[in-house]
Amino acid sequence: MRIGLQTWGTEGDIAPFVVLAEGLQRAGHQVTLVHTSLDDGEHPRRLAGTGVVVHRVGGPFGRSVDPYALTTSASPTWQLRALLARFHEPIAAELLEAGEALCRDNDIVVGHMLSRTLHTAALVNDTPRVSVAFSPQAIPGVLPPLGRSLGAWADAALWRLGDAVMTRTLYPVSERLQRQRGLPAFGSLLTEGFRSPVLNLVAASPALIPVLEAPATVVTGAWTPSASLQEPALEEEVAAFLRAGSPPVHLTFGSCTTYAARDAWSLMKGAVERAGVRAIVQVDPALGRVNGHTDLLVLHRAPHAALFPRCAAVVHHGGAGTTHAVARAGAPSVVVPHGFDQPWWARRLHALGVAPRPLPRRSATADLLAGRIREVLNTASYTRTAGQLRSRMDDERGVAAAVDAIGRLARG
Template sequence: MRILIITAGSRGDVAPFTGLGRRLQQAGHQVALAAHGRFAGLVRECGLEYRALPGDPVELVRARTAAPSPEAARSVFAAFLDELSEGVTAAAAAGTDVLLTAFGPAPLARVVADGFGIPSAGVYLAPGVPTREFLPPGWPSTGQLSPADNLAAGREVLTRTGSLYADALQRLRTRLGLPATTTEVSGPPDDWPIFHGFSPAVVPPPADWPATVHVTGYWWPAGPPAWRPPDQLVDFLAAGPPPVFVGFGSMTPAHERLHDVVAAAVERAGVRAVVQSGWAELGPAGNDILVVGDLPHDWLFPRTAAVVHHAGAGTTGAGLRAGVPAVPVPVLVDQPFWADRLHRLGVAPRPVPLHELTADILTDALRSCLDRPAYRDRATEIARTIRAEDGPAAVLSHITQLDQR
């Protein structure tokens, strides 16, 4: 079958689907991955067909941040959604039998799949279905809420998302010759299949989720087949004890103070550090600091003593897989959710939101990770569990059933 995976956003929103796509490809399917242009090389290096989506997530973040009013920011996002609608449509028109979609573009992708008369399913990297058991990722926590409050918040997230997408969805339906409807505003129907690409050991599937909603285990990034670590990195790792990793991924690049915070904390904690520059363009100076660009976390993290990160879904999973303790420094969206999970799992001290981070706080968190064996012991235990899981298997089984109809 010709399978199209649609995703939008940062590298962390793309990389896991390279692993899922390669597994489906190995089973004999033709797999294309549609993403923004800056990730074309990543997709092709993993042996998958690349299909282009318009827009640049970095520029979108900058434009929305620079907007002079909430109304202007909403207009920026509305224009992005219209472009994305056209991109999803074009990607599907290039030849598709089954459409799999990440959470972000899901409302658009479902309409496109309906327009082309093909089956679709959700492939989510964070919980995307309301539940009584916990608040939805991205929802501000104001203390312990009741199960009813959790469920209401989850439904509200879908309603707000539907409201943001409503105009773009109606225009898309018109272009595809579909009748006007308002059903997308409340989220997908209960019988629409959704697969969550994280471990049930990290987020156990809630008892009140529909039977069509699954937690499969992680979809690990495929990685380029011929990747080799830079000599400078290999030499740095060999020159002393395992360093800590510091990186904030696709965080918006407007935090110059982090250079000084990271440099001071590394010195005060008495550690060595590999710092990933990321979108924040981190470049702290120090004799025990090596600054690197993008590289596979599955290679680097097992060689570290701890990982300091923004608690994005992909980075969180990579740290757990490596069996190393974490210092979660969440910034936005689903990151506080994953940061809280790491703490509850016992592999990390209490999360520190980025706006509260100081050199002293980071120093204390690093020393806590390194001086308390319980964090590493627990991380080792969880790593053993999630490495044994076969995350793509449930998605492959679903595709196989569709192929036999």
């Protein structure tokens, strides 16, 4: 079976598709991956030698525009609108051309739900399209739109209002291109665009999200790398630091740190000093000079699967990938959400009892973050509950479940 994949976004949107591509290829399919990386990550390079064909569309974008600086509004809809206006719509024609090639050359296409132009390409070419979401918050009508229910009538009304706004405003260029292909514009972006009529995959752990009941939807579990795609073992400097004392707190804001690195370093360093804890901070070492700090290690990158289980807690931004990595490690979290779906994951971890109340990045200070760190370390229930959550996730095989679901669709 020939299967084409297309994704668009930052590291958390690209890396899972790399993992899925490798899983599909190992299952005997011929796989092509088209990606658009906003933070110029290198994850697709890991597919070298696997047989997966990889193409990049758009970019490199460099660091001239920070996607997370576009999150000045607290509204996820307006955050998304700003992101798409800067990074998607200017290259919509290129994205559509790449999507049309995927549809012509493959039996099935699998796309990030935000890959709007792939939806058009699949309709034009009558190619079955699978839609992928990394957060259940993105599935229209399934969960309360504001994170907590205001009642069935109010929730439904808010979904309709949000759908109307997004349908009119998010993809003006993509909509025009669709009409130029002889197709009507979507009446509902949420139901006709983001979702697929044949198969929708939610790449999230059932242990982390509420029970979902939606048509043509499979919750697969997170897509974690196979051994061949795993990052290397811990460097000796990190291993030595871990051996030298008590389990540290790890602080990382993932791809968010790519841009506002200096501010992130100032916040994290100040919080660590005020909390008085051993810590490993993930930031550009050129910024993070720590002469004389024997209890503070700065590194540019570390393999999450190897490091997180050895940490007392992890301070992170609440991206879907990092959230799952911390939960699989059995570590409690302190979540500093920056935008997009991160506030939802932050609230979810708090509701599950593995993290204190979220500390939004726009209101975070070193003192407040230090307080959250002390709370998570001094409250035994966070660590105990995190261990129980890890046990519930141990048997999940997200990639295998996704490959199986796609295979069933292909077989009809």
